[in-house]
Amino acid sequence: MDKPATIKDVAELARVHAATASRALNPQTRDKVSPRTAARIVEAARALGYSPNSAARSLRTRTSSVVGVVIPDLRNPVFPPIVRGVEDALREAGYLALLGNTDGDAERERDLLATMRGQQLAGFILATSKRDGVPLGPDVSVVLVNRRTDAGDVASVVADSGAGVRALVNLLVERGHSRIGHLAGPQDTSTGVERYRAFLDGLSAHGLTPSGVEFCDAFSEQAGYDATRRLLAGGVSVTAIVAGNDMIALGCYGALAELGLRCPEDVSVTGFNDMPFVDKQRPALTTVRIPHYDIGYEAARLLLERIADPSSPPKRLVLPVELIERNSVARVALSDPPNARTGQN
């Protein structure tokens, strides 16, 4: 009894034919067999520790209970909760997650997708950040995370970045800021451009214009540091900086400290993502919390829906974000000469 039991073994023990056992064991077709024999078969399966051979099943049904999950890099702290959410939703449905990292490299992504396609996967969850098209045919189910194609024919789940940035800008304006700069994320990522646009929109809603924008070539601390140095070297004077994400904000902290500028007394800083431990920084970072786990969970739910009914229209989910006020935003000091237009709202 070394080898795992097959459905034939189960059938034999239950004294039925393999086809009957198959029907009894499959929830889909269970009602096609009498309750009495079904119970006997289930019992036999349990006794033998039967677990179906998924390779055989996949070969036969041309699909599997495995979903490909492709992300840039698991070490980026936004992805673990997303992947965890995906995995939880998948497991509830009896599905498994096949994980792959691309490091944002288009070729790696193609290779990985090609390899995975050979695995008869039921679908894909793509969280890669570049904005180019989806390199998969229309026959496979796909859900995009943190990213949307310009064409609306692919399901996606994103956070409402725009609302988050506008909330940040509103907070700043409420606190009396009018000279506000932006450390924008890479403009070849959808989050980077969305937040940049929302920053512009949020400002203009208050009749303001940006006091300086610098673009980061990565969502990294180093890039944030460099961009801050550039922003301030240009002689622009700001009382607040909206960073493209938390990492960039942390880099900004470092540059500010080096420049002898205090945060938040001299310049307020905001982040984006609410990564672990930004609440423990000095000062604790005011930022926007993104429901990463929920994004992953809902993405998997959406994918499961599409797998169950491929003809269903691809939904595009936008999840709300939450403003997290901490200590990196201060009311602009009275000694700081207020902008002439300050009284207007």
Add this chain to the structure above:
Amino acid sequence: MDKPATIKDVAELARVHAATASRALNPQTRDKVSPRTAARIVEAARALGYSPNSAARSLRTRTSSVVGVVIPDLRNPVFPPIVRGVEDALREAGYLALLGNTDGDAERERDLLATMRGQQLAGFILATSKRDGVPLGPDVSVVLVNRRTDAGDVASVVADSGAGVRALVNLLVERGHSRIGHLAGPQDTSTGVERYRAFLDGLSAHGLTPSGVEFCDAFSEQAGYDATRRLLAGGVSVTAIVAGNDMIALGCYGALAELGLRCPEDVSVTGFNDMPFVDKQRPALTTVRIPHYDIGYEAARLLLERIADPSSPPKRLVLPVELIERNSVARVALSDPPNARTGQN
């Protein structure tokens, strides 16, 4: 031409039999076919965009190029780099990673392993933390991470926790500390007991005994906070605390601050793991860096070795750790009455 090409299509185009095509396309058996026809077959495969159906292959060969990776929770910051290392090593060998979280629940682990076993996986990497036996037969290849069975018949990769803790204790003693307490991790985890034992050993190597030990019921900030309160509520006076890991150390920071104790001036604190951002805490945490990525990478290498040659003896790898000195350890103040035995080394 909707459906993906099969090996039969390739064979037809190359005007050979499917069996020949199979031989030509498989690196293992390529030399059993003439170079001329082999080239023709490879060309045909490329022309048709042929990619083998892994379900059929798995069904036939009773194995696959997929490895199961089981961890407690991806959101625990030690796991992402481990999983990334695993994935990189696997991909270099053309393998894929099937990921599952157990939340440390034994039943969940059993279920997951049962589900995965049905997938004809080539092997498993288990990073679950409980110390009980491995719930898999001897026929499947397994490598343990951060954990070893008491029996030495299973391959494993661990960090040298003992050396790390001893380095921490040595540092503390060098700095004049002799009243040292320990916030031990859960004693049903191998890391928890290993570090506890190493703490005792390290101390006794200097002729010291612990000035207090409290056990945490989890490797969490809250548990660290609670344990610190208990330790100090007992009236014990320590000048240094060795925490079971970084999270516990962070909880310790919190409790100390609440008690009006300054770190490191009043009490020094050490962590373990060197999680992201502990270098940005106040004070920056002195800790031990574990080569998480390498652990994952080497674990996958070991597994691949065992898959290639199941009769090879199960290796047990111990990777070196690195002491990271930052600002949470101070020389004990002169005003603090030194222990009578201080002069002994």
Add this chain to the structure above:
DNA sequence: TTGTATGCGTTATCAT
């Protein structure tokens, strides 16, 4: 309701 027959795509064995 249950049994029979067939094929999914691949590779291993045997024959040529």
Add this chain to the structure above:
DNA sequence: ATGATAACGCATACAA
């Protein structure tokens, strides 16, 4: 060196 054949385990169309 290549071809023919069978079998891996399962699910389904069809027959009973």
